[in-house]
Amino acid sequence: MDLLNTLVDKGLRREPPTREEALAVLATSDDDLLDVVAAAGKVRRHWFGRRVKLNYLVNLKSGLCPEDCSYCSQRLGSTAEILKYTWLKPDQASEAAAAGVAGGAKRVCLVASGRGPTDRDVDRVSETIRAIKERTGDVEVCACLGLLSDGQAERLREAGADAYNHNLNTSEATYGEITTTHTYADRVDTVRKAHAAGLSACSGLIAGMGESDEDLVDVVFSLRALDPDSVPVNFLIPMEGTPLEKEWHLTPQRCLRILAMTRFVCPDVEVRIAGGREVHLRTLQPLALHLANSIFLGDYLTSEGQAGKADLEMIADAGFEVEGTDQVTLPEHRAGERGGCGADRAGRAGCATGADGTGCAGGTDEAAGAGAAAPGPGRPRTDLVAVRRRGAGTDLAPNA
Protein backbone atom coordinates (compact mmCIF):
# COMPACT_ATOMS: atom_id res chain seq x y z
CA MET A 1 0.00 0.00 0.00
CA ASP A 2 1.36 3.42 -0.95
CA LEU A 3 -0.17 4.86 2.21
CA LEU A 4 1.81 2.54 4.46
CA ASN A 5 5.09 3.06 2.59
CA THR A 6 4.61 6.80 2.94
CA LEU A 7 3.85 6.52 6.64
CA VAL A 8 6.89 4.35 7.32
CA ASP A 9 9.14 6.82 5.50
CA LYS A 10 7.68 9.70 7.46
CA GLY A 11 7.91 7.84 10.76
CA LEU A 12 11.58 7.10 10.22
CA ARG A 13 12.12 10.83 9.56
CA ARG A 14 10.00 11.85 12.61
CA GLU A 15 7.67 13.59 10.23
CA PRO A 16 3.95 13.51 11.06
CA PRO A 17 1.44 12.04 8.67
CA THR A 18 -1.22 14.33 7.31
CA ARG A 19 -4.55 14.30 9.07
CA GLU A 20 -6.02 12.46 6.08
CA GLU A 21 -3.33 9.78 6.28
CA ALA A 22 -3.99 9.28 9.99
CA LEU A 23 -7.70 8.93 9.30
CA ALA A 24 -6.94 6.47 6.52
CA VAL A 25 -5.09 4.22 8.99
CA LEU A 26 -8.21 4.06 11.16
CA ALA A 27 -10.30 3.26 8.08
CA THR A 28 -8.20 0.34 6.84
CA SER A 29 -9.95 -3.00 6.36
CA ASP A 30 -9.37 -6.19 8.33
CA ASP A 31 -7.70 -7.58 5.18
CA ASP A 32 -5.04 -4.89 5.50
CA LEU A 33 -4.62 -5.11 9.28
CA LEU A 34 -1.44 -7.16 9.35
CA ASP A 35 0.14 -4.85 6.77
CA VAL A 36 -0.73 -1.88 9.00
CA VAL A 37 0.82 -3.59 12.03
CA ALA A 38 3.93 -4.53 10.05
CA ALA A 39 4.37 -0.97 8.78
CA ALA A 40 3.94 0.71 12.17
CA GLY A 41 6.12 -2.04 13.63
CA LYS A 42 9.00 -0.89 11.41
CA VAL A 43 8.73 2.58 12.90
CA ARG A 44 8.52 1.16 16.44
CA ARG A 45 11.60 -1.01 15.92
CA HIS A 46 13.56 1.82 14.34
CA TRP A 47 13.19 4.00 17.46
CA PHE A 48 12.79 1.42 20.24
CA GLY A 49 14.11 -1.88 18.96
CA ARG A 50 12.34 -4.89 20.47
CA ARG A 51 12.41 -3.48 23.98
CA VAL A 52 9.29 -3.29 26.14
CA LYS A 53 9.34 -0.89 29.05
CA LEU A 54 7.27 -2.04 32.01
CA ASN A 55 5.46 0.47 34.20
CA TYR A 56 3.84 -0.36 37.50
CA LEU A 57 0.88 1.46 38.99
CA VAL A 58 0.55 2.32 42.66
CA ASN A 59 -2.79 3.85 43.55
CA LEU A 60 -1.87 6.16 46.42
CA LYS A 61 -5.43 7.27 47.09
CA SER A 62 -8.43 5.47 45.67
CA GLY A 63 -11.99 6.59 45.03
CA LEU A 64 -14.14 9.39 46.47
CA CYS A 65 -13.19 11.97 43.86
CA PRO A 66 -15.28 15.15 43.59
CA GLU A 67 -14.75 15.38 39.83
CA ASP A 68 -17.15 13.83 37.32
CA CYS A 69 -15.03 12.21 34.60
CA SER A 70 -17.56 9.86 33.00
CA TYR A 71 -15.09 7.05 32.34
CA CYS A 72 -13.79 6.88 35.88
CA SER A 73 -14.84 4.45 38.60
CA GLN A 74 -13.54 6.88 41.22
CA ARG A 75 -15.75 9.77 40.09
CA LEU A 76 -18.40 11.64 41.97
CA GLY A 77 -21.49 9.42 42.16
CA SER A 78 -19.76 6.24 40.94
CA THR A 79 -21.38 3.12 42.34
CA ALA A 80 -18.59 0.87 41.09
CA GLU A 81 -17.53 -1.45 43.88
CA ILE A 82 -13.91 -0.41 43.90
CA LEU A 83 -11.52 -0.14 46.80
CA LYS A 84 -11.72 3.24 48.50
CA TYR A 85 -8.92 4.43 50.73
CA THR A 86 -7.05 7.57 51.59
CA TRP A 87 -3.33 8.22 51.16
CA LEU A 88 -1.01 5.24 51.48
CA LYS A 89 1.87 5.86 53.84
CA PRO A 90 5.33 6.17 52.24
CA ASP A 91 6.39 2.72 53.49
CA GLN A 92 3.20 1.12 52.12
CA ALA A 93 3.71 2.80 48.76
CA SER A 94 7.38 1.89 48.58
CA GLU A 95 6.56 -1.71 49.43
CA ALA A 96 4.04 -1.80 46.59
CA ALA A 97 6.53 -0.15 44.25
CA ALA A 98 9.21 -2.68 45.21
CA ALA A 99 6.90 -5.53 44.17
CA GLY A 100 6.55 -3.98 40.72
CA VAL A 101 10.28 -3.41 40.39
CA ALA A 102 10.93 -7.01 41.41
CA GLY A 103 8.64 -8.04 38.55
CA GLY A 104 10.68 -6.06 36.02
CA ALA A 105 9.12 -2.60 36.16
CA LYS A 106 11.42 0.26 35.25
CA ARG A 107 8.98 3.00 36.15
CA VAL A 108 6.57 3.34 39.05
CA CYS A 109 3.50 5.49 38.54
CA LEU A 110 2.12 7.10 41.68
CA VAL A 111 -1.51 7.97 41.17
CA ALA A 112 -4.02 9.71 43.40
CA SER A 113 -7.69 10.38 42.80
CA GLY A 114 -8.89 13.95 43.07
CA ARG A 115 -9.01 17.19 41.14
CA GLY A 116 -5.45 18.02 42.07
CA PRO A 117 -3.07 17.96 45.01
CA THR A 118 -2.99 20.42 47.88
CA ASP A 119 0.43 21.62 48.95
CA ARG A 120 0.16 19.19 51.86
CA ASP A 121 -0.50 16.40 49.36
CA VAL A 122 2.62 17.39 47.44
CA ASP A 123 4.57 17.08 50.71
CA ARG A 124 3.13 13.59 51.24
CA VAL A 125 3.95 12.46 47.73
CA SER A 126 7.42 13.97 47.98
CA GLU A 127 8.04 11.87 51.07
CA THR A 128 6.78 8.81 49.23
CA ILE A 129 9.02 9.49 46.24
CA ARG A 130 12.04 9.72 48.53
CA ALA A 131 11.07 6.46 50.25
CA ILE A 132 10.78 4.69 46.89
CA LYS A 133 14.09 6.03 45.65
CA GLU A 134 15.81 4.95 48.84
CA ARG A 135 14.37 1.47 48.62
CA THR A 136 14.50 0.75 44.91
CA GLY A 137 17.40 2.86 43.71
CA ASP A 138 17.22 3.90 40.11
CA VAL A 139 13.57 3.20 39.38
CA GLU A 140 11.88 6.04 37.52
CA VAL A 141 9.02 7.69 39.39
CA CYS A 142 6.09 9.38 37.69
CA ALA A 143 3.44 11.28 39.62
CA CYS A 144 -0.16 11.48 38.49
CA LEU A 145 -2.02 13.67 40.93
CA GLY A 146 -4.40 15.66 38.76
CA LEU A 147 -4.34 19.37 37.98
CA LEU A 148 -1.26 21.17 39.25
CA SER A 149 -1.10 24.62 40.80
CA ASP A 150 1.82 26.94 40.28
CA GLY A 151 5.03 25.69 41.83
CA GLN A 152 3.85 22.13 42.52
CA ALA A 153 5.58 20.58 39.52
CA GLU A 154 8.85 22.17 40.61
CA ARG A 155 8.44 20.77 44.12
CA LEU A 156 7.78 17.28 42.80
CA ARG A 157 10.82 17.56 40.58
CA GLU A 158 12.93 18.63 43.56
CA ALA A 159 11.64 15.65 45.52
CA GLY A 160 12.98 13.37 42.81
CA ALA A 161 10.02 12.82 40.49
CA ASP A 162 11.14 12.10 36.96
CA ALA A 163 7.86 12.52 35.17
CA TYR A 164 4.29 13.73 35.46
CA ASN A 165 1.26 12.18 33.83
CA HIS A 166 -1.86 14.06 32.90
CA ASN A 167 -3.89 12.81 29.97
CA LEU A 168 -5.83 14.87 27.46
CA ASN A 169 -8.09 11.84 27.08
CA THR A 170 -10.17 13.00 24.13
CA SER A 171 -10.49 15.78 21.59
CA GLU A 172 -11.02 19.35 22.70
CA ALA A 173 -14.34 19.38 20.82
CA THR A 174 -15.82 16.51 22.83
CA TYR A 175 -14.11 17.06 26.16
CA GLY A 176 -17.18 18.75 27.68
CA GLU A 177 -19.25 15.63 27.03
CA ILE A 178 -16.92 13.53 29.14
CA THR A 179 -16.22 15.85 32.05
CA THR A 180 -17.88 19.04 33.27
CA THR A 181 -15.92 19.83 36.44
CA HIS A 182 -12.74 20.85 34.66
CA THR A 183 -11.80 21.72 31.11
CA TYR A 184 -9.55 20.50 28.36
CA ALA A 185 -7.60 23.74 28.74
CA ASP A 186 -7.00 22.90 32.42
CA ARG A 187 -5.43 19.63 31.35
CA VAL A 188 -3.24 21.22 28.71
CA ASP A 189 -2.09 23.74 31.32
CA THR A 190 -0.98 20.99 33.69
CA VAL A 191 0.99 19.16 30.99
CA ARG A 192 2.73 22.44 30.18
CA LYS A 193 3.50 23.06 33.85
CA ALA A 194 5.12 19.63 34.10
CA HIS A 195 7.18 20.32 31.00
CA ALA A 196 8.26 23.72 32.25
CA ALA A 197 9.42 22.27 35.55
CA GLY A 198 11.72 19.85 33.75
CA LEU A 199 9.58 16.80 34.36
CA SER A 200 9.21 14.32 31.55
CA ALA A 201 5.66 14.82 30.35
CA CYS A 202 3.37 11.84 29.91
CA SER A 203 0.00 12.49 28.35
CA GLY A 204 -2.34 10.23 26.48
CA LEU A 205 -5.85 9.34 25.52
CA ILE A 206 -8.79 7.06 26.14
CA ALA A 207 -10.36 5.38 23.14
CA GLY A 208 -13.76 3.77 23.13
CA MET A 209 -15.85 6.51 24.73
CA GLY A 210 -18.07 6.89 21.68
CA GLU A 211 -15.72 9.27 19.88
CA SER A 212 -15.35 9.54 16.11
CA ASP A 213 -12.23 8.79 14.10
CA GLU A 214 -11.80 12.55 13.74
CA ASP A 215 -11.79 12.94 17.54
CA LEU A 216 -9.12 10.28 17.88
CA VAL A 217 -6.94 11.89 15.25
CA ASP A 218 -7.50 15.31 16.84
CA VAL A 219 -6.40 14.21 20.29
CA VAL A 220 -3.32 12.38 18.99
CA PHE A 221 -2.24 15.41 16.95
CA SER A 222 -2.87 17.62 19.99
CA LEU A 223 -0.65 15.32 22.01
CA ARG A 224 2.07 15.54 19.39
CA ALA A 225 1.85 19.33 19.59
CA LEU A 226 2.38 19.17 23.38
CA ASP A 227 5.45 17.00 22.77
CA PRO A 228 5.23 14.57 25.69
CA ASP A 229 7.88 11.90 26.09
CA SER A 230 5.25 9.23 26.51
CA VAL A 231 1.71 8.68 25.31
CA PRO A 232 -0.41 6.11 27.14
CA VAL A 233 -3.28 4.75 25.06
CA ASN A 234 -6.15 3.60 27.24
CA PHE A 235 -9.04 1.55 25.94
CA LEU A 236 -12.15 2.33 27.93
CA ILE A 237 -13.21 -0.34 30.35
CA PRO A 238 -16.90 0.46 30.68
CA MET A 239 -17.11 0.06 34.39
CA GLU A 240 -20.42 -0.91 35.90
CA GLY A 241 -21.64 1.98 38.02
CA THR A 242 -20.28 4.72 35.73
CA PRO A 243 -22.07 6.72 33.01
CA LEU A 244 -20.10 4.94 30.28
CA GLU A 245 -20.88 1.42 31.51
CA LYS A 246 -22.62 0.50 28.25
CA GLU A 247 -20.03 1.92 25.86
CA TRP A 248 -18.63 -1.23 24.33
CA HIS A 249 -17.39 -0.08 20.92
CA LEU A 250 -13.90 -1.48 20.61
CA THR A 251 -12.69 -4.59 18.83
CA PRO A 252 -9.14 -5.96 19.00
CA GLN A 253 -8.66 -4.89 15.38
CA ARG A 254 -9.76 -1.34 16.07
CA CYS A 255 -7.41 -1.15 19.05
CA LEU A 256 -4.53 -2.17 16.80
CA ARG A 257 -5.43 0.50 14.26
CA ILE A 258 -5.60 3.13 17.00
CA LEU A 259 -2.18 2.11 18.31
CA ALA A 260 -0.74 2.10 14.77
CA MET A 261 -2.13 5.58 14.08
CA THR A 262 -0.67 6.81 17.37
CA ARG A 263 2.72 5.34 16.47
CA PHE A 264 2.72 7.02 13.05
CA VAL A 265 1.79 10.41 14.54
CA CYS A 266 4.19 10.10 17.50
CA PRO A 267 6.89 7.89 16.01
CA ASP A 268 9.72 8.48 18.48
CA VAL A 269 7.86 8.76 21.80
CA GLU A 270 7.02 6.01 24.23
CA VAL A 271 3.62 4.66 23.24
CA ARG A 272 2.20 2.71 26.14
CA ILE A 273 -0.74 0.33 26.05
CA ALA A 274 -2.57 1.28 29.23
CA GLY A 275 -5.93 0.35 30.76
CA GLY A 276 -8.16 -2.00 28.80
CA ARG A 277 -5.35 -3.98 27.14
CA GLU A 278 -6.58 -7.35 28.29
CA VAL A 279 -10.28 -6.54 27.96
CA HIS A 280 -10.19 -5.16 24.42
CA LEU A 281 -7.14 -6.60 22.68
CA ARG A 282 -7.65 -9.99 24.25
CA THR A 283 -5.76 -12.66 22.27
CA LEU A 284 -4.29 -10.03 19.92
CA GLN A 285 -2.25 -8.43 22.72
CA PRO A 286 1.06 -9.76 21.36
CA LEU A 287 0.47 -8.02 18.02
CA ALA A 288 0.13 -4.73 19.89
CA LEU A 289 3.70 -5.09 21.14
CA HIS A 290 4.77 -4.42 17.54
CA LEU A 291 3.20 -0.96 17.88
CA ALA A 292 3.66 0.13 21.48
CA ASN A 293 6.98 -0.06 23.32
CA SER A 294 5.58 -0.07 26.82
CA ILE A 295 2.85 -1.69 28.90
CA PHE A 296 1.73 -1.73 32.50
CA LEU A 297 2.77 -4.78 34.46
CA GLY A 298 0.01 -6.51 36.33
CA ASP A 299 -3.00 -4.68 37.71
CA TYR A 300 -4.45 -1.27 37.00
CA LEU A 301 -5.76 1.28 39.46
CA THR A 302 -9.12 -0.19 40.25
CA SER A 303 -9.28 -3.23 38.01
CA GLU A 304 -7.23 -6.36 37.59
CA GLY A 305 -4.95 -6.89 34.65
CA GLN A 306 -3.65 -10.29 33.67
CA ALA A 307 -1.07 -11.74 36.02
CA GLY A 308 2.34 -10.09 35.81
CA LYS A 309 3.85 -13.49 34.98
CA ALA A 310 1.56 -13.73 31.95
CA ASP A 311 2.74 -10.28 30.81
CA LEU A 312 6.36 -11.39 30.98
CA GLU A 313 5.64 -14.66 29.15
CA MET A 314 3.75 -12.81 26.44
CA ILE A 315 6.67 -10.45 25.86
CA ALA A 316 9.14 -13.33 25.61
CA ASP A 317 6.86 -15.45 23.40
CA ALA A 318 6.36 -12.56 20.99
CA GLY A 319 10.13 -12.16 20.62
CA PHE A 320 10.48 -8.94 22.60
CA GLU A 321 12.60 -8.22 25.66
CA VAL A 322 11.91 -6.36 28.89
CA GLU A 323 13.85 -3.10 28.96
CA GLY A 324 16.44 -2.98 31.72
CA THR A 325 17.33 -0.06 33.93
CA ASP A 326 20.67 0.17 32.13
CA GLN A 327 18.98 0.72 28.78
CA VAL A 328 17.92 4.08 27.41
CA THR A 329 14.22 4.25 26.62
CA LEU A 330 14.01 7.28 24.39
CA PRO A 331 15.96 7.76 21.19
CA GLU A 332 19.06 9.81 21.87
CA HIS A 333 17.81 12.92 20.08
CA ARG A 334 14.75 13.10 22.35
CA ALA A 335 16.52 12.37 25.57
CA GLY A 336 19.15 14.91 24.63
CA GLU A 337 16.71 17.59 23.59
CA ARG A 338 15.09 18.02 26.94
CA GLY A 339 16.70 15.64 29.36
CA GLY A 340 13.55 13.57 29.20
CA CYS A 341 12.93 10.42 31.11
CA GLY A 342 14.22 7.14 29.88
CA ALA A 343 17.81 8.20 29.74
CA ASP A 344 20.49 6.02 31.11
CA ARG A 345 21.82 6.32 34.62
CA ALA A 346 25.15 7.65 33.48
CA GLY A 347 23.33 10.82 32.64
CA ARG A 348 23.63 10.48 28.89
CA ALA A 349 20.41 12.34 28.70
CA GLY A 350 19.03 11.59 31.96
CA CYS A 351 16.07 12.47 33.85
CA ALA A 352 16.53 13.05 37.47
CA THR A 353 13.84 10.78 38.62
CA GLY A 354 10.76 9.66 36.89
CA ALA A 355 7.40 8.24 36.60
CA ASP A 356 4.32 8.02 34.58
CA GLY A 357 0.87 6.78 35.12
CA THR A 358 -2.57 6.50 33.87
CA GLY A 359 -4.63 7.06 36.84
CA CYS A 360 -6.54 10.04 37.84
CA ALA A 361 -5.68 12.04 34.87
CA GLY A 362 -6.91 9.45 32.53
CA GLY A 363 -6.80 6.03 33.97
CA THR A 364 -9.40 3.89 32.36
CA ASP A 365 -8.76 0.95 34.52
CA GLU A 366 -12.34 0.56 35.42
CA ALA A 367 -13.81 -2.75 36.26
CA ALA A 368 -17.11 -4.46 36.62
CA GLY A 369 -18.74 -7.40 38.24
CA ALA A 370 -19.77 -10.77 36.92
CA GLY A 371 -21.91 -12.21 34.16
CA ALA A 372 -21.51 -12.69 30.42
CA ALA A 373 -22.76 -11.27 27.19
CA ALA A 374 -21.65 -10.89 23.60
CA PRO A 375 -19.61 -7.77 22.89
CA GLY A 376 -21.25 -4.73 21.41
CA PRO A 377 -22.77 -1.42 22.39
CA GLY A 378 -25.14 -1.71 25.32
CA ARG A 379 -23.97 -5.23 26.19
CA PRO A 380 -21.80 -5.08 29.31
CA ARG A 381 -18.92 -7.57 29.31
CA THR A 382 -18.77 -7.90 33.02
CA ASP A 383 -17.22 -11.32 32.50
CA LEU A 384 -14.10 -9.64 31.16
CA VAL A 385 -13.48 -7.24 34.00
CA ALA A 386 -12.68 -7.72 37.67
CA VAL A 387 -12.32 -5.08 40.35
CA ARG A 388 -8.85 -4.94 41.84
CA ARG A 389 -8.78 -6.47 45.30
CA ARG A 390 -5.08 -7.05 45.75
CA GLY A 391 -1.88 -5.07 46.02
CA ALA A 392 -1.51 -1.60 47.49
CA GLY A 393 -4.33 -0.62 49.82
CA THR A 394 -5.19 -4.25 50.57
CA ASP A 395 -3.82 -7.06 52.68
CA LEU A 396 -3.32 -9.20 49.58
CA ALA A 397 -0.03 -9.42 47.75
CA PRO A 398 0.16 -7.83 44.29
CA ASN A 399 0.36 -10.19 41.36
CA ALA A 400 3.74 -9.12 40.07
Ligand code: SF4
Ligand atom coordinates in the same frame (compact mmCIF):
# COMPACT_ATOMS: atom_id res chain seq x y z
S1 SF4 B 1 -10.08 10.74 36.39
FE1 SF4 B 1 -9.18 11.67 38.23
S2 SF4 B 1 -10.22 13.68 38.43
FE2 SF4 B 1 -11.47 12.41 37.04
S3 SF4 B 1 -12.99 11.43 38.40
FE3 SF4 B 1 -11.27 9.97 38.16
S4 SF4 B 1 -9.95 10.36 39.93
FE4 SF4 B 1 -11.32 12.15 39.70
